[in-house]
Amino acid sequence: MTDTQLPPDAPIAVKDPSRLSLALQSDFIYTFKRSPVAMISFAVVTIMVLAAIFAPLVAPYNPFDPASLNLMNGFSRPMTPNAFTGDTFWLGTDDQGRDVFSTILYGMRISLFVGAAAVLFAMILGITLGMLAGYVGGWTETIIMRVADVQLTFPAILVAMLIFGIAKGITPVEYRDQMAIWVLIIAIGLSDWVQFARVVRGATLVEKNKEYVQAARLIGRTSPAIMLRHILPNVLGPVLVIATISLALAIIAEATLSFLGVGAPPTQPSLGTLIRIGQGFLFSGEWWILLFPAATLLALALSVNLLGDWLRDALNPRLR
């Protein structure tokens, strides 16, 4: 007998596979590798998000720096040297000589930011209210779900417009342009929370009767702790799927509102604002001012959508 011998009940040391390698071997990654649509749309979204985040570095010009603008460059056609200055712009310029490519990068930044922030807001609100409704029940549930039902009667875009209009009325005139982005986020977020609340409530109703929740209650954990630490992780799967699909819808909603002139102001143009501006030049033949922002919006919304579809199938095979 030596000192190094292990006691009989010692655990056998097998090196646990690392979390990363486990993740790489999962079905999730496997289906991802097998789906060209998912990979392409993921690549497109990644490139666009990176380009938007690093817009000041990627963009050849700063469209919001008046010093860098040259009115002589106005209405340059894509890929053709300007008649006066000889400068070439990939995607052409608008009436004030702003590089369309750069404005799209900055516009995408605002579109993505508003979309993501709105979905995040809707998610937090929806999860909180949905879980409260599911866990607490009673009057709380009735009130929350009735409000949700009423809101669901109306199309989200209409609700967002209305909230935007009311918020615009409340904010003083001199702050309206500055606040517009935040108002937009709140408006789109408030128009979209119902989806999350409904799903989370449904999942919470199922989870709260399971044994682990009863066990947690038995050992004296408080309700907020049970909701946050025990139930929340178990209802996040479907939430993630809705969030992706909501992101595509939020981006389109933002573009629509901005296009209608009740969203991002011309001083902070999003893709929708750019399309609104571009529509004015359609009849005079400057199609590129409209076409490129529109194509960008379409590519962005479509890839996020496809990614969301794939995610739904991958995370929930039953729905297929």
Place this chain on the structure above:
Amino acid sequence: MLAFVIQRVAQSALVLLVVGLVAFSMFRFVGDPIDNMLGQERTQADIDRLRTQLGLDQPFPVQYVKFLGNAVQGNFGISYRQGRPVSDILMERAPATLELAAVSGFLAIFIGIGLGVFTAIRREGFAANAIMSLSLIGVSLPTFLIGILLIYLFSVELGWLPSFGRGDTVRVGGWSTGFLTASGLKALILPSITLGLYQMTLIMRLVRSEMLEVLRQDYIRFARARGLRERAVNFRHALKNTLVPVITVTGLQLGSIIAFAIITETVFQWPGVGLLFINAIQFVDIPVMAAYLMLISVMFVGINLIVDLLYFSIDPRLRADRTKAH
């Protein structure tokens, strides 16, 4: 049956009351109407006179009851921006929107159901597959982009159709219609396609999947075995049974058509209620916003109610279940 109807009507009334409260709160708390209506050069006397005229000097509950009473009678106050009664403006604008919505709804329902049946019957055909792929694009394109693309193609490049407005309209009684003039009809084409396309693809896909489901059932096979003609099987037996979900979705979509008319009307500068609403938001014209909100709620709640009741009367199973349950 009666209990169900009463319950649904009561629910609808409650929703409308809540919406009324929202609309009224907008009036009361958003911005200062006096500020909005009077220009820079106003005197205290002007302000006081307008305040009394609008009833803003009275207590909150009195104003709310008054507001509801007025709203029921179709009196929504005076537009801050145009200085005219909102109901007059709405009446003026309503025909444009209703005609547009009617044509779009018509297109969506008939073409949608037709294409849905077609793609379900000729499932393997090239045309059906092409239509299905095209419909995917139709679903993912935002409405306003569809409108712009159509304008670019048919107005700018080809020059066939007008890109904005209603064309010439004829007044029939209090209703201005674009159905009776050539230019009015031409002006309707692009906006109604833009507005109806999304609903059309939706209805088409729904009809298709329902049809495929039904065509697999035994009674269809039996109908074929009895030697009924293909047409009778497809339309009399199969289509009829797909209609329940289709009616629900279509009904709910009709409400969306009115709401999405806002976008289409802006793209085509169509002088309807939606364009009025967008302009009202831009200029914070609260009475117009509130009136639009109330009107559209009545419409939505009404449509929901009708769909529920229709659903009930079309599907005998629902009735049977309910009577057993009670």
